Amino acid sequence: MPQSISKVNYFRLLSDIISIVCVFVFSSFITKPELEKSDSILLLLLVIGWYFSTKISNTYDDFRTERYIGELLLIFQNVLVQSVIAGQVLFILNRHEYTRRFIFAYIVILLIVLIVKNYIIKKILFYYRQKGGNIRNVVFVGYNEITANLITQIQENPHYGFRVIGIIAKEEEVNDIGGNTYLGDLRKFLSMNEDYKIDEIIITTDEISNSLMQEVFMVSERRAIRTKIVPSYITYYPSRLQFKFFGNYPLITFRSEPLQEYHWRLVKRVFDIVFSLLVFLFIFSWLFPIIAILIKLDSKGPVFFRQYRWGKNNKKFKCFKFRSMRPESKDVTENGAFNQAKMNDPRITKLGQFLRSSSLDELPQFINVLLGDMSIVGPRPHAHEHNIRTKDEVDSYLVRHWIKPGITGWAQVNGFRGETKTIEQMEQRVKYDIWYIENWTLGLDFKIIFMTVYNVIKGEDMAY
Template identity: 45%
Template sequence: MKRKTGRYSGYIRPIQILIDLIFLNLLVLICMRPAMSNFGYHTIISVFWLAISYYSGFYEVYRYTKETQILGKLIKQFFFISLVTFAYVGYKYKYVTTDEVWDYTFTCFAAVAFLKFSIFYLLRKYRLFYGGNLRNVVILGNGKSVEELAYFFNDNPDYGYNLMKIFDLKTNKKESLEEACIYVLDNKVDEIYGSLNSLSNSNVEDLINFADNNLKTIKLLPDNKNTLLRNLAVEYYGYIPIISLRIIPLEKEVNKRFKRIFDIVFSVLIIFFILSWLTPLLAILIKLDSKGPVFFKQRRNGLNYEEFICYKFRSMRLNPIADLEQVQKNDPRITRLGRFLRKSSIDELPQFFNVLLGDMSVVGPRPHMVSHTEMYAKSVDKFMVRHFIKPGITGLAQINGYRGEVETEKDIINRVRFDIFYLENWTILLDLKIIFKTVINAIKGEEKAY
């Protein structure tokens, strides 16, 4: 099972950020005096640009974002940038005139605005003329709001929504919903839009469970704005309000990039300062302890349920059931050295290569072997939600006692509960807290580390 949506390339926003920074720094040479082009100013303007854009959501522009909203983001961004520039000039270069600063600010505004709107409109043309960057959608329900949304999708092909079917649910609602779910799976539908006017609470709950367990996005369509609930994300397609049921911070491009940079830096430090000398030493000890390779490789499911090869230091004797059965307490397959490696979690260190390659993150839901993932996906409610983000070397579930062998149904249910909490409440501070507690637990030793 693979999930591919019509999201545009993840390289567009980083490239846009880079070009914006080039504009900001190069235009200093054109619009300001040469003395302004110095390391101090370039550093300050670049850092403040990134910080302001992060908190203002400057780069959070979506296919349904209005041009007026983009303009508002530009005005807000450059209002603060102009304050930073005036403050710096006033403090250090009293001979630089106000006109020079305004010329620089307006020129930068025009250049960045041209780039931002060009990308926005080019993506629309790309969807319209080439059919790219599409998201397949279905609508469940009937009524005025459904008709308006269907008209919006059909009348605005440049938004990139491909309305495949409407299930009106007017007759035999239960069978119609079952038919819709089968259709969604068989036709690679990305998003499900349900009208609250046509769905009961139990219908909504069933649809949410279906979407979560099959990695589909579900959004609800209210007939009355006043019925909107708290803590749900509200987006507007034109003037039509749409409710998003789950907010995942790591879906924001800036958060995703920030976490990726953190992962790269952290994994490089571990590889350079620890694995560079530890790997040759452990290679000798592993070889002396038992026959077989130094590294254990296993297929696991990661982001969007895609499979990848997970690396560990080999801690077991070669056996034919390594990919089928989890390690148990006092497992005879574990070598003498392996017991120490597993108890100290040192066997997991090669996964920092997985982090560097982009298959994993330092922190995230722990990936399971493929055979177990397929089993849990069928038996554990919302298990598939974990695959909306990259798996991690450690995670919130692991530091709360749910690591290692799944002994009871309660273990896997609680593991999923912690994983979903993590993906809905991610912050970099939470990552740092999990890493710190993981190190402490590794030093102290854990009961289920076997």
Template identity: 40%
Template sequence: MSHRYATFIKAINLSVDYLILNVSMILAYLIVDKSYIIWINNKNYLPIVLVFNLIWLLSANITRLYEQVLNKDSIKTYRGVFKTYMLFVSLICFTVLIIIGTKAYSITRQYLFYALAMFGFLLGIWKLIFLAIRRGDRAMLTDFRQAVIVGGGRIGTDLYNFVTSNPERGYRILGIFDDDDKDIDDSLYLGEVEQCIQYVKDNRVDEIFCTLPNSEAKKIEKLMLDADKNLIRFKLVPEFYYTHKPTFVQNFGHIPVISIRPEPLENMLNRFFKRLFDIVFSLFIILFVFSWLFPILSIAIKLSSPGPIFFVQIRSGRDNEAFNCFKFRSMQVNKDSDNKQATRGDARITKIGAFLRKTNLDELPQFFNVLMGNMTVVGPRPHMLKHTEEYSKLIDQFMVRHFLKPGITGWAQVNGLRGETKTTEDMLERVEADVWYLENWSFLLDLKIIFLTFWGTIRGDKNAF
């Protein structure tokens, strides 16, 4: 990291934002209620404090407000603050006015106005102050380390090119040591491997990156020991690495094992919380949405065309195990349902079916799939068996998405990668989004995807047909 205090500054930003939020709520309470001590003991007020704080955390995570706080320019900073604030206001109004209700906790619309207005004003002033401080002290926060590379070749060259093109990593590479200099630029070559330690000591070098092959084990071990003796950090770059993306290193005792991708849901605790959320959320939807919509939609589907209410299709699940996926029937009964994707203007889609697909209501029965455990609320969308077989031969990473349970919605869907896949490139983009989700899963990411799914349904999606 080029900024030694990056994590600290991020924590300060978050802490001050929360302080401003809570001060704004207290001031609004004092203005509206005109009491100066009682708010501390007001049991009706404290739950609203919790709601405000949790919703700000959710909003900031959705917009990624606290990422790269030292690198964003003033325009991007204020744009991020504005987006987060508007999302926060929207969620607060929806939660307090519609879901919780103002009467339950004696919260008035006047209080909401004062609290949100003061928070927005104070937040804007604080960000202005932060940008002014950052502008003057950014150079002070920079901590570039001097380093050398031991070992030329492909790995050493790749490392040098990456570090020099990414100065935010905080390193200055002084040159490269190798016993063979034929592939190294003269301006970078510093000498043979045995000369490295003396050069490092003479030039106050902080770190050594060793990219020598495994066949040079004795040289590597000697370098490592000499670096420790002279209080120099030594970092070993593996001889083989996945060239297209970051890898994940685990330690089996003293043996490093490189995984080609991180998988947060391989952690048992993460899987437990995701499953718990799946059950609670699915039960909520089934009891409070599906229960009253089912008879209405059933009648509409029956009146639209002859056939069953539900459409059941065998699809590919986790570990490529087939399962029965439930949907409300949106098409006329036809022989091509297991082979042919729905297309724009598809004659098979009924009038009520078009509405169901546009609003995603055809997916409601899949919450029963979630309860049964063969689907999850958020994950890669399940494909027909024919498409799994077909695309697994065309796209190298296609089967990786089957490490996860298929979902009712997913990262690909909220990014517009849904509907008909006319070309292999269309499916490749969808697969890349699914693999990204597998590698970057978090509970907050799931909440973000669910929110974006509802928002997309309200706003309308051109690819929903």
């Protein structure tokens, strides 16, 4: 576990493991005729699995400021891992006769025990901290919007277990600190002999020289005070910062990117391939010939429309679609501007209107998915000319090209599909795309796919 874990969290971990052991024995007793040697192996794996799943999910790291609903979600998540471990181990051990009954009893009882136990611990801690126990005294260095917000959170949530001792700030900032105790400027605080009972110093200002910052650390270490820093730029990137090391040097990145992790890219790629093959097997195999024949009967020209679009890392690729426009149609106007499809666009054929409104024209892009140019879900790829025009007009536009483009995406299912008439509309689309990049999960992909199917059935105003 992280070095910063408190005694309270060690107690929570230990009590959870004891709960797992007790629930395991009880569940075995009510669902099996007798315990076997292999049960000890399963129990050991369940305990190890709980340790690592809670470590990965940071279950015990932020107990002081975690709301109870957040703890419930973590409990459900970790218990789900327990059910997977139990199911796999019992399957390998060929213990099918008791598997379902045992897993059902174990998971249900464990959920009830952990929920009740954590609720009781939460209430005991809340009462204990109200009486002044398990409280950490905090001093803030610097007074600004960040400081004010943190103090408000502490005051409105006494169960966090923090008490604000005072503010260290410049003399000209004294009138701005409200009802908080003023402890003087930083130099005065460092030189004073008076002993405050301080557990933590939180620095929220960047107006401190390197030499003075080093002195703060030295004095804090001498007085056994933990020092923490809230970067001023946190106000611009409140939930996206990630802290990593490059050798011995700490690096702060401004955006969370789950798909930077190789294992998640592999999971997404496997899902893309399996899903695409199922589409080809059950839908494309019979629907493709029908659409191809209808396109040929409706107008002269090729079945497919191929257009260069930008993919991951701005790499161009040929994107496949069923042709929905007349073959002589142009993507670029005479003055060189990209000619987006519009409502009642005369270039669109009669069959093309149906294909576009039903999104069936996008089906050939599953070929691009199998080729590795696209994903099932991701930011929609734009034509080359569209990218050239927009990348300098919309901030962060090219961030959407950090991952593979998708057949459908978070922006599309939230109403931003088709023609973008204004820069503001494109900015909103880009915000949704970047949110997807920062918050990707496989579950989110499933959600977007279901929303896409629902929108297609319901019909969309911008599908033209």
